Amino acid sequence: xxxxxxxxxxxxxxxxxxxxxxxxxxxxxxxxxxxxxxxxxxxxxxxxxxxxxxxxxxxxxxxxxxxxxxxxxxxxxxxxxxxxxxxxxxxxxxxxxxxxxxxxxxxxxxxxxxxxxxxxxxxxxxxxxxxxxxxxxxxxxxxxxxxxxxxxxxxxxxxxxxxxxxxxxxxxxxxxxxxxxxxxxxxxxxxxxxxxxxxxxxxxxxxxxxxxxxxxxxxxxxxxxxxxxxxxxxxxxxxxxxxxxxxxxx
Amino acid sequence: xxxxxxxxxxxxxxxxxxxxxxxxxxxxxxxxxxxxxxxxxxxxxxxxxxxxxxxxxxxxxxxxxxxxxxxxxxxxxxxxxxxxxxxxxxxxxxxxxxxxxxxxxxxxxxxxxxxxxxxxxxxxxxxxxxxxxxxxxxxxxxxxxxxxxxxxxxxxxxxxxxxxxxxxxxxxxxxxxxxxxxxxxxxxxxxxxxxxxxxxxxxxxxxxxxxxxxxxxxxxxxxxxxxxxxxxxxxxxxxxxxxxxxxxxx
Numbered sequence: 001x002x003x004x005x006x007x008x009x010x011x012x013x014x015x016x017x018x019x020x021x022x023x024x025x026x027x028x029x030x031x032x033x034x035x036x037x038x039x040x041x042x043x044x045x046x047x048x049x050x051x052x053x054x055x056x057x058x059x060x061x062x063x064x065x066x067x068x069x070x071x072x073x074x075x076x077x078x079x080x081x082x083x084x085x086x087x088x089x090x091x092x093x094x095x096x097x098x099x100x101x102x103x104x105x106x107x108x109x110x111x112x113x114x115x116x117x118x119x120x121x122x123x124x125x126x127x128x129x130x131x132x133x134x135x136x137x138x139x140x141x142x143x144x145x146x147x148x149x150x151x152x153x154x155x156x157x158x159x160x161x162x163x164x165x166x167x168x169x170x171x172x173x174x175x176x177x178x179x180x181x182x183x184x185x186x187x188x189x190x191x192x193x194x195x196x197x198x199x200x201x202x203x204x205x206x207x208x209x210x211x212x213x214x215x216x217x218x219x220x221x222x223x224x225x226x227x228x229x230x231x232x233x234x235x236x237x238x239x240x241x242x243x244x245x246x247x248x249x250x
Numbered sequence: 251x252x253x254x255x256x257x258x259x260x261x262x263x264x265x266x267x268x269x270x271x272x273x274x275x276x277x278x279x280x281x282x283x284x285x286x287x288x289x290x291x292x293x294x295x296x297x298x299x300x301x302x303x304x305x306x307x308x309x310x311x312x313x314x315x316x317x318x319x320x321x322x323x324x325x326x327x328x329x330x331x332x333x334x335x336x337x338x339x340x341x342x343x344x345x346x347x348x349x350x351x352x353x354x355x356x357x358x359x360x361x362x363x364x365x366x367x368x369x370x371x372x373x374x375x376x377x378x379x380x381x382x383x384x385x386x387x388x389x390x391x392x393x394x395x396x397x398x399x400x401x402x403x404x405x406x407x408x409x410x411x412x413x414x415x416x417x418x419x420x421x422x423x424x425x426x427x428x429x430x431x432x433x434x435x436x437x438x439x440x441x442x443x444x445x446x447x448x449x450x451x452x453x454x455x456x457x458x459x460x461x462x463x464x465x466x467x468x469x470x471x472x473x474x475x476x477x478x479x480x481x482x483x484x485x486x487x488x489x490x491x492x493x494x495x496x497x498x499x500x
Contacts, residue, residue: 017339017342019342020341020342020345020346022349023349026310050335050339051335051339051342051343051346052339052342055309055342055343055346055347056310056346057308058307058308058309058310058311059305059308060306060308061308061311080335082334082335084332084334084358085300085301085330085332086387086388086389086458087389087391089267089300089301089302091270092267092269092270092301092302092305093301093305095270096270096301096305096306097305099272099273108334108358108360109395110358110360110394110395110396111387111389111391111392111394111395112389112390112391112392112393112394112395113391113394114389114390114391114394115389115390115391116389116390116391116392116394117391118391137336137361138336139336139337139361139362139364139365139366140362140364140365140366141337141361141362141363141364141365141366141367141368142361142362142366143362144360144361144362144363144364144366144403145359145360145361145362148400148401148403149400149401150398150399150400150401150411151398151399151400151401151408153394153398158401161400208336
């Protein structure tokens with residue numbers, strides 16, 4: 001990821017998310033996604049997919065073609081499936097997404113290691129792919145779960161859920177953690193816990209109110225941007241502007 | 251759900267999960283799933299789908315046909331997507347699954363209400379479908395998250411995560427909660443918090459070590475069974491045996 005980002009001189013990840021489409025409009029979705037990806041690809045380092053595309057298109061029909069297109073443009077492809085099932089199921093999910101060409105999947109450490117995250121880490125290691133873990137999300141309700149105070153099972157000391165997740169991500173050798181751009185103070189705290197080893201991926205810039213400068217200065221390595229680019233009048237120009245902003249803030 | 255279960259005199263929900271299939275074997279998956287569903291349908295009240303089928307088959311290609319088949323047999327269809335994204339995305343996910351015919355989706359209350367679970371509850375109300383929330387999962391790692399001690403944000407009192415989830419499920423008028431059959435003592439505690447209003451769905455019988463009798467006696471209304479039936483030499487016989495066991499334990 002670091003290499004790709006350096007090559008492209010960009011730390012912007014496009015979240016290729018389109019609004020819900022009724023049955024009649026779904027036919028255009030793949031073409032729209034292909035066009036947007038082509039327009040924006042010079043200014044980004046990776047593409048993040050979510051169920052906005054996998055559900056209407058299917059992963060082996062439409063989405064796999066987009067993943068291949070991303071790779072041809074020198075971009076990495078991340079599946080934002082926020083896996084949080086039992087290990088056996090997590091393993092099956094990871095296998096299918098990796099089969100479709102994804103370089104990394106996003107998972108929720110809330111399910112715990114044993115029979116939870118472990119089987120995903122194992123298949124990732126085996127297939128030389130990545131696993132990125134959630135630490136703090138970008139929406140308001142995140143405070144209820146990610147922001148809650150927990151009693152650490154090992155130390156018996158009270159701590160914040162997101163700091164416990166960050167420590168686990170470091171211990172489990174995750175390839176990155178997700179922290180919302182809407183909470184730069186938490187990016188800073190988590191950066192401190194993680195050190196330089198594990199990069200922070202930060203969604204929520206633009207439409208959700210996060211700022212490129214604040215997130216980068218707080219320690220975010222990659223910025224995930226969806227609606228701000230997807231719905232822009234000129235998506236390429238918007239992506240390039242965000243890219244420059246992020247480079248300047250480094 | 252209650253009506254369907256009464257009509258079918260069964261509280262068994264089939265988890266229609268097949269192991270990961272490499273590219274060559276995927277062609278048979280839909281036929282295998284159709285056959286199994288037909289064989290087992292007299293003994294169950296609903297079918298739970300997970301990514302074992304949605305990823306290789308696609309929801310509008312293969313899975314929708316299975317959902318229609320389930321409905322024709324008088325069964326309900328639940329999508330076990332364990333949704334845990336930001337509200338905007340959760341909404342899109344729920345819309346697509348409901349479009350594919352699902353009667354209910356499973357979501358993770360860990361994302362919180364505002365900009366989290368709320369948009370799913372809204373679309374469910376609008377479309378007259380269901381939302382089932384996770385309270386305690388059936389795998390070992392569940393102890394790390396679902397089993398952790400948290401400080402309740404409102405009362406300031408220490409409580410267990412799964413009890414906080416159960417209280418939220420009741421307050422948010424969820425259509426059910428999921429509690430692993432592997433932890434019958436937690437089914438009992440959660441049953442006490444929920445009262446009779448919100449039914450408990452209990453996965454983990456058989457392959458994962460949970461017992462029908464213990465779960466039902468502790469307060470589980472529906473038993474979700476996957477591998478125990480799917481991999482049985484005679485799936486219909488196994489389903490019928492489990493159905494009878496559950497009826498007797500009531």
